[in-house]
Amino acid sequence: MTKLLITGGAGFIGANFVHYTLAHHPEYEVSVVDKLTYAGNSANLETVLDKVQFITGDICDKELMDRLISDTDIVVHFAAESHNDNSLRDPWPFIQSNIIGTYTILEAVRAHNKRLHHISTDEVFGDLELDDPNKFNEHTAYDPSSPYSASKASSDHLVRAWIRSFGIKATISNCSNNYGPYQHIEKFIPRQITNILSDIKPKLYGTGEQVRDWIHVDDHNSAVHLILDKGQLGETYIIGADNDHVNNKSVIEMICELMGKPADWYEHVNDRPGHDMRYAMDSSKLRHELGWQPRYTDQNGMRDGLLATIAWYTDNQDWWMGDKAETETNYAKRGQ
Ligand code: NAD
Ligand code: DAU
Numbered sequence: 001m002t003k004l005l006i007t008g009g010a011g012f013i014g015a016n017f018v019h020y021t022l023a024h025h026p027e028y029e030v031s032v033v034d035k036l037t038y039a040g041n042s043a044n045l046e047t048v049l050d051k052v053q054f055i056t057g058d059i060c061d062k063e064l065m066d067r068l069i070s071d072t073d074i075v076v077h078f079a080a081e082s083h084n085d086n087s088l089r090d091p092w093p094f095i096q097s098n099i100i101g102t103y104t105i106l107e108a109v110r111a112h113n114k115r116l117h118h119i120s121t122d123e124v125f126g127d128l129e130l131d132d133p134n135k136f137n138e139h140t141a142y143d144p145s146s147p148y149s150a151s152k153a154s155s156d157h158l159v160r161a162w163i164r165s166f167g168i169k170a171t172i173s174n175c176s177n178n179y180g181p182y183q184h185i186e187k188f189i190p191r192q193i194t195n196i197l198s199d200i201k202p203k204l205y206g207t208g209e210q211v212r213d214w215i216h217v218d219d220h221n222s223a224v225h226l227i228l229d230k231g232q233l234g235e236t237y238i239i240g241a242d243n244d245h246v247n248n249k250s251v252i253e254m255i256c257e258l259m260g261k262p263a264d265w266y267e268h269v270n271d272r273p274g275h276d277m278r279y280a281m282d283s284s285k286l287r288h289e290l291g292w293q294p295r296y297t298d299q300n301g302m303r304d305g306l307l308a309t310i311a312w313y314t315d316n317q318d319w320w321m322g323d324k325a326e327t328e329t330n331y332a333k334r335g336q
Contacts, residue, residue, distance in 0.1 A: 001027065001028065001029040002027055002028050002029070002073045002074065003028075003029050003031065003071070003072040003073045003074070004021065004028040004029065004030050004031070004072065004073070004074050004075075004076060005031050005032075005033065005068055005069065005072040005074070005075045005076070006018060006021075006030060006031070006032045006033075006076050006078065007032075007033050007034070007059050007075065007076070007077045007078055007079035007101075007105065008034055008040070008059075008077070008078035008079030008080060009030075009032030009033070009034055009045065009052075009054075009078065010032065010034035010036055010040035010041055010042055010044050010045060010054075011034065011039050011040050011041075011044075011078060011079070011082070011182075011184075012039070012082075012178070012180075012182050012183040012184060012187075012217070013078055013119070013178055013217055013220060013221070014032070014034070014078035014079070015041075015044035015045055015182045016180060016181065016182060016217045016218065016221055017076065017078065017221045017224065018030060018032060018045060018048065018052060019048065020218060020221040020222070020225070021221075021225070022048055022051055022052075024225070025225060030051070030052045030053070031052065031053040031054075031055065031068070031072065032045065032052055032053070032054050032055065033055045033056075033057050033059065033064070033065075033068055033079070034054075034055075034056065034057075034079065035056070035057065035058045035059070035079070035097075036056055037081070037093075038184075039081075039082065039083075039184050041182075041319075042054065043319065044182045055068065058097075058101075059077075059079045059097065059101035059102075059104055059105055060096060060097065060100050060101045060104050061104070062104055062107070062108075065104050065105055065108045066107075066108045066111065066112075068108075069105070069108035069109060069111075069112055069114055070108070070111075070112045072114060073114065073115065074114065074115040074116075074117065074228065075105060075109060075114060075115070075116045075117070076117045076119070076224065076228070077102065077105055077116060077117065077118050077119055078119045079097065079101060080094075080097055080098045080101070080119075080151075080152065080155075081093045081094045081097050081098060081148065081151070082148070083148065083184075083186055083187065084123075084146045084148045084149070084272065085186070085272060085334075085336075086148075086186075087146055087147035087148035087151070088146065088147065088272070088273060088274075091147035091151075094147050094148050094151040095147075095151055098148075098151035098152055098154070098155050099151055099154045099155055099158070102118070102154075102155035102158055102159065103158055106158055106159065106162045106168065109162075109168055109169075109170070110162060110166050110168050113168075113169070114169070115169045115170070115233075116159070116168065116169065116170040116171075117170070117171050117172075117173070117224065117227060117228055117231075118155065118156070118159045118170060118171070118172045118173075119173060119175070119224070120152050120155065120156050120172055120173065120174045120175075121149065121152050121174055121175060121176075122136055122174050122175065122176045122177075122213065122238075122240070122279045122281055123144060123145070123146070123148070123149035123152060123276065123279070124142050124144050124149055124152055124153040124156055124174060125140045125141070125142060125143060125144075125174075125279075126142075126143030126144060126145055126149075126276065127145065127276035127277045127278055127279060128277065128278040128279070128280060129277060129278065130209060130211065130277055130278055132278070134280070135240075135244065135280040135281055135282035136174075136238060136279070136280065136281055136282060137238055137282040137284075137285070138235075138236050138237070138238055138285055142156070142157075145274050145276050146274055146276075149276075156172060156174075156236075159172055160172070160236075163233075163234050169233050170233065170234070171227050171228075171231045171232070171233060171234070171235055171236070171237065172235075172236040172237070173223065173224060173227055173236070173237045173238075173239050174236065174237075174238055174239065174281075175215065175220050175223070175238075175239035175240065175281075176212065176213035176214065176215050176239070176240045176241075176243075176244075176279055176281045177212040177213065177214050177215065177279070178214075178215055178216070178217045178220050179214055179215075179216060179217065179305065179306070179309055180216050180217035180218065180305070180308075180309055180312075181217075181309065181312040181313075181316075182319075183217075184323075185320045185323055185324060185327055186327050186331075188212075188248065188251070189251065189255070189306070189309065190309075190313060190320070191203070191327070192251075192252055192255050192266075193255060193259070193309065193310050193313045193314075194313055194320055194324060195328075196255070196256070196259045196261060196265075197259075197313065197314060197317065198324060200328065201265060201266050201267045202252045202255065202256065202265070202266035202267075203266065203267060203269045203331070203336060204248060204249060204252055204266055204267070204268050204269065205248070205268075205269060205270070205271045205272050205275065205336065206268065206270075206271030206272075206275065207249070207268070207271075208247060208248040208249030208252065208268070209247050209248070209249065209277070210247060210248050210275060210276065210277055210278065211244055211245070211246065211247045211248075211277070211278040211279065211280070212243075212246075212248070212251075212279055213240045213241070213242070213243050213244040213279050213280050213281050214241070214243045214246060214251070214302055214305075215239065215240060215241040215243065215294065215296070216241070216294070216295065216296035216301075216302075216305040218295065218296075219239075219241055219294035219295055219296055219297075220239055222292070222294075222295075223237070223239045223283075223286060223292050223294075224239075226286070226290045226291070226292050227286075227290065230290045230291075231290065232289075237283075237285060237286045237290070238281050238282060238283045238285060238286060239281065239283055239286060239292075240280070240281025240282070240283045241283075241294040241296060241297045241301070242281075242283075242294075242297055243297070243301075243302055244278070244279065244280035244281065246302065252266045253266075254302075254303065254306060255306060255310070258303070258306055258307055258310055259310060269331075269335060269336045270334060270335035270336050272336075
């Protein structure tokens with residue numbers, strides 16, 4: 001069995017990755033290290049705790065990471081502070097976890113000569129104009145806008161430097177906006193679904209013209225597994241499902257319609273400072289070189305993915321209900 005250490009495995013994408021790995025990749029023995037910040041939830045893994053070794057810990061803890069990484073074969077590094085709006089309020093945890101945490105992992109990976117896959121985001125490239133026909137690819141220059149995206153860009157640069165200078169065995173992926181089960185309700189799609197379930201109108205930042213290249217979390221995770229299996233060491237792979245034509249307003253309208261509300265049953269709230277306009281991903285390298293195909297592609301696929309996600313939040317109200325009032329109170333303080 002190959003030993004896999006998953007950082008941030010109690011968060012949204014990490015927990016889905018753990019479930020996906022157990023369902024589709026029996027060749028891996030899975031361990032998770034997670035600090036259980038407000039975004040981490042051990043309940044995300046409660047049905048599989050007999051199959052996974054779970055360690056509560058901080059990726060900035062040098063001794064812990066050295067010990068855990070010395071005893072694994074591959075590290076898949078998801079752990080990060082992940083929410084842009086929080087990074088505008090207090091950037092420090094983003095500097096700490098995303099930059100120092102990644103540095104700490106890199107040093108342990110280097111010391112023990114282990115394989116690393118670093119999970120990153122399209123936001124490192126900044127944004128595109130609405131009418132720009134271009135998409136981000138593996139050669140696009142870095143131009144991050146927010147403290148969150150700058151901290152992720154920093155972590156990517158560290159990984160690239162450790163590859164080039166120290167020859168570590170690493171790959172990087174940059175993915176677009178994920179949706180699916182276990183996503184914290186501070187994020188756009190689960191916030192709107194849980195608003196409707198709580199009889200609160202969905203909240204659209206500014207005009208809602210912004211475009212995100214939405215991808216179902218299982219499609220992200222199938223791509224990560226393909227990179228682990230077939231990816232070239234030292235390479236970066238863009239992950240995206242070609243959904244770069246749906247703006248935030250259309251997503252809210254789609255959610256309202258799928259949940260039996262009039263399409264205009266939402267309200268405009270204050271915009272995000274520095275709000276990125278449009279993301280679009282060119283994942284042809286991943287598709288052509290490794291043969292990846294997303295399952296939930298185009299607008300019809302997104303409707304299916306959204307329907308499944310709506311069903312999950314509807315069926316799992318205990319999972320999110322305890323966080324709802326505080327999340328909305330924090331947004332209301334900023335007029336959002
Ligand atoms: P999340 O906030 O839901 O989960 C992050 C997890 O990391 C949590 O369980 C948290 O407890 C843990 N964590 C945070 N700091 C830690 C630390 N110092 N030590 C140990 N654990 C720590 O985030 P997510 O949306 O699942 O994102 C996971 C990764 O994927 C991040 O690296 C993010 O940048 C990247 N990413 C996210 C998206 C997206 O749409 N959500 C898209 C592309 C890339
Ligand atoms: O692109 C990948 C990134 O996607 C990841 O790196 C981040 O970790 C992840 O959080 C996400 O970042 P965004 O800032 O794009 O996601 P968020 O869910 O916060 O917002 C999506 C869009 O919806 C964005 O344009 C802001 C808007 N929005 C958000 C919220 C919470 C609203 O209109 N209303 C809202 O209530």
